[in-house]
Amino acid sequence: MKYTPQDFKSSQEVKWCPGCGDHAILASVQRAMPDICEALNYTKERFVFVSGIGCSSRFPYYMDTYGFHGIHGRASAISTGVKVANPTLSVWQVTGDGDALAIGGNHFIHAIRRNIDINILLFNNQIYGLTKGQYSPTSVLGKVTKTSPYGTVEHPFNPGALVLGARGTFFARSIDVELKLTQDIMVESAKHDGTAVVEVLVNCVIFNDKTHWDLVDREHRSDRTIVLKHGEPMIFGKDKDKGLMLDGMKLKIVKIGENGITEKDLLVHDAHEDNPGLHSMLIDMQYPEYPVALGVIRAVKDSTYDDNVRDQIADVRAKSPIQCMDDLLQSGATWEIE
């Protein structure tokens, strides 16, 4: 059976603000679903969308799949329970920068550390939207918001750096307006065994409008972002004439054709490299010093928690003389009263 995006639209009215970037991500995900079903031979009832609290967390209501709208910050824990209990399900967690990185930071890093086979879509708008405009853990230093009227005095998280810090196996980044890129990344994320974190830079039209404008602006987008593809040289720019090289311990932007530099001199993206060194540098790149890295930055193989749980249970069951409750009750030291 071939699905269409329409099959994944629920009857619920979508209640995000007009112009909110979440609409675009919803469209990307709904478009990705038929591709995922085809690529992995999934059927629709296999999907579970789990969320916490925040604007992004309304997402499950708009998907015609199984869905669980949880409580603030706990989506990673709920998705973990869903996946470990039934590993045949395809679990998608939708969360925001406040939900995942402030109140839910602990669950977020531990899900990644365990490498549970779930997909975490992190909508990063650098603001608290649903509570109407307070700074978040990704708001830039000095950001003026309702709770920081003189500017924040705290440094933001880079979500990708947290993923690497927790020894994450998959990290990708997109922008809400890049619908096709987001859609493609969803398919890659679904194919990945382990925790796949996808950060989507998203606009909050009401409380943090144009926060990512430097990257979104069509006129400059290709100069200020680089879409990484595994196995391909790191080239970017409107005229595809800029690239990345290593200069000692740092990345350097070079121009192809200048100083004798050719495409062959550029770094070739290896998302599968286990060593996170270069991935870390790519994740850290910030405009205006560097183009911001988009695409699948890291996708490495490692054993997953849910597989390990399954294998351990199978192993113990095969060896144990206890096969049912009555066996257990009678096991060990017992005595008879005549």
Added chain:
Amino acid sequence: MQHKVIDTKEVVIRFTGDSGDGMQLTGTLFADASALFGNDFSTFPDFPAEIRAPQGTVSGVSGFQVNIGSGEIKTPGDLCDVLVAMNPAALKANAKWTKSTAAIILDSDSFDEKGLKKAGFVTDNPVKELQIEDRTIIFASITSLTKESLKDSGLDPKAIVRSKNMFTLGMCYYMFNRPLEFTFKYIKKKFKKNPALIEANQKVLQDGFNYAANIQAIPNTYKIEPAKQTKGTYRNINGNQATAWGLLAAAEKSGRPLFCGSYPITPATSILEELAVHKELNAKTLQCEDEIAGICTAIGASYTGSLAVTTTSGPGLSLKSEALGLAVMTELPLVVVDVQRGGPSTGIPTKTEQTDLNQALYGRNGECPIAVIAAHSPSHCFDAAFYSAKYAMEHMMPVMLLTEGFIGNGSEPWRIPSMSDYPEINPPIIEKAEEVPFWPFKRDEERMARRWALPGTVGLEHRVGGLEKNNNGAVSSDPLVHERMVNERAEKVARLANYIPEQEVIGEENGEVLIVGWGGTYGHLYTALKDLQAEGKSVSLAHFDYIFPLPKNTADIFSKFKKIIVCELNSGQFANYLRASHPKFQYHQYNKVQGQPFTVAEIVNAVNEIL
């Protein structure tokens, strides 16, 4: 000295020493050997929160009390007949738990100037200082004798000194006429990879036994006939193990795999540890990053159709409050086990209390009732856990199971049941719905339970969550929908009263005084009841396992007594709850909040005062 053999029905022994002295193991082995001999017994570990508090100090003293008898034993006993104190601090901390007729075995090697000073004695005569000269004091050089016994064993000096608990155990086996074979077997199994340790431990146990038999210092030995127990196969079980097994049993009966998401916390941890062992029964355990993740992973697992469990103790339950509300709102089955301990806050983690009742009943935002069930003894934890799980799944709601440190860690003999003695568990799992699209909050008329539609089922895609919803699953803030859903959720819990057993009364159905209790105080209340009845007093006991909802005949029972006294290990939480639910009765109270169980004598006095 004249040697006497005392023929007695019941003897209480208290093993005490530094927390590293192995007193918990010594006590457990003694209880197991007594069980094999055919005695009924009850145990009570009383240990400090510190794993290794400063050696020789009172704060580091660990104790284990065993009550063995030829009759029915329901408590670990109030005061002990024999106290073993491995150092001055142990004597100082435990002298108050000895009868005036007690024998006290002391390791004289530790009663030097340094040891006495560490324990805070100000004279060189601790016995006089503690005013326990009337007790029979048996000074034995346990440490030196152990060293002597094992000097050719090849063990290093540290390991040799560590074996002194086995020497002590050997002495006790002589005093109480216990066979050594059971412990020999245990030693063989425990050290099967190390023959040197097997030999050493067996030798030192036997030497302790022989030493006690040879010296003239032990005035009395005790003879306790086997108890008359129901025929069957028995085992020793503690409450936390029984809780874990009851949950496993419910998983088997329901065909739902067990999932436990938990975070280690005293005194609940060993439930998680026990479940983690039983992967052969397909139990999945997830040791989470915190208490909140414990309950949230369980809720996620419940959504997919597992028998979901989270285990904790007081402060952990506080952390789970919000998520417990989510389980109420999503109407998913969940068993929350709270092994209560001394609070508030970190409180006295290793000591027992019943102070979480209010939290269990009311500790959530919004109108958020949940069923509350309490276990009343170590082995009853099995049934309490089984039925908590059964009701959670069949009624599609969270159930709180309250146990206590006292019964969680305490143990007793348990006649092993057969799984065929237990009822089926039939969760309302749905494969196909009549309505399209599926209505997740449509209820059955009798129980008011919604149906369990598991992800992966074709055509039943639906969304649940913390937001208020209509029965069709659509998010709604309609005032009347909200009120109706609040009432429906409450009614569902209330209707559990139609399924739980009626409350029993132990003793006459009417009379002067009804003792009312709940949870782990059962053994003490029951024993006090028997003592009072033996004195000819008109007293009965109603001990509640089902707290919310209460059994339907509760008012009926209360109306047949002139006075009601509610005894509990808190400041009156159950009494106040009864005042609210059954206001037409007057309730006396007897309360204790010391982190310790009741003593039987306390209850007897309290009841006599109002008679």
